Amino acid sequence: KNxxxxxxxxxxxxxxxxxxxxxxxxxSPFSNLRWYKQDxxxxxxxxxxxxxxxxxKSNGRYTATLDADTKQSSLxxxxxxxxxxxxxxxxxxxxxxxxxxFGTGTRLKVLA
Amino acid sequence: NAGVTQTPKxxxxxxxxxxxxxxxxxxxxxxxxxxxxxxxxxxxxxxYSASEGTTDKGEVPNGYNVSRxxxxxxxxxxxxxxxxxxxxxxxxxxxxxxxxEQFFGPGTRLTVL
Numbered sequence: 001k002n003x004x005x006x007x008x009x010x011x012x013x014x015x016x017x018x019x020x021x022x023x024x025x026x027x028s029p030f031s032n033l034r035w036y037k038q039d040x041x042x043x044x045x046x047x048x049x050x051x052x053x054x055x056x057k058s059n060g061r062y063t064a065t066l067d068a069d070t071k072q073s074s075l076x077x078x079x080x081x082x083x084x085x086x087x088x089x090x091x092x093x094x095x096x097x098x099x100x101x102f103g104t105g106t107r108l109k110v111l112a
Numbered sequence: 113n114a115g116v117t118q119t120p121k122x123x124x125x126x127x128x129x130x131x132x133x134x135x136x137x138x139x140x141x142x143x144x145x146x147x148x149x150x151x152x153x154x155x156x157x158x159x160y161s162a163s164e165g166t167t168d169k170g171e172v173p174n175g176y177n178v179s180r181x182x183x184x185x186x187x188x189x190x191x192x193x194x195x196x197x198x199x200x201x202x203x204x205x206x207x208x209x210x211x212x213e214q215f216f217g218p219g220t221r222l223t224v225l
Contacts, residue, residue, distance in 0.1 A: 004154065034214075043116070043202050043216030044155075089154070098143065098162060099170070100214070102154030 003027075004092050004103040012109045017080055021106045023073040023090030031095040035064050035075045038087045038105065047075070047088075080110045114138055116217035118203050124223045125193045133188040133220050135203030143206050144186035145214070146170075146178060148199040155202065161186055162208075193224045 004025045013019050025033070032051050036044035048057040048064040050073075057064045061078045077084055087105040119134045137144065142163045147155040157170030161180040175197060177189045186205075190197060203217040 043218050046213045098160050104152060104154050
């Protein structure tokens, strides 16, 4: 069964620190991988989208990496801010389908 | 430009009642989706519409029906609500499938007693 697994489940860091969130997937074949940010009580918002041929994609302080050989992705957050407190969701899709497989997310809390 | 809008934001139903969740997008997108989000689980696809006039089942369609009223609007109907349908429901849209950003609405929090 195609799965997307994220780690850690939750993370607490101090403001200004960096952190890295992990995503492992078994979806095959693979089309693209997305990272979303979901604030409490709101819908997910897209951060990055990568195809299998892309290794890195940045969006401000957010940098996503992808290793399609090992089926692993990471989201690195630099110089964290209080507003980064949210859930971060990894989503993987297969080619030619409308099916997007969502991970359960990593809940990040940034403390002052 | 409001993006994706959903109504209502909150709803409480009794078992057996029916209701329709409304979704509209103003981005001229072809594809629209309905998801549910439950604690400890990833978003799961209920139904999707690849284009105006078409709808298809997703991963968890039982107990739901949808209507793609026009290009802008995609509604989700619960004919006879059950407690297992207590969830947060998200509507999303994107231009087409593939390498495109998917835009989500703010969600509807539904409780079935």
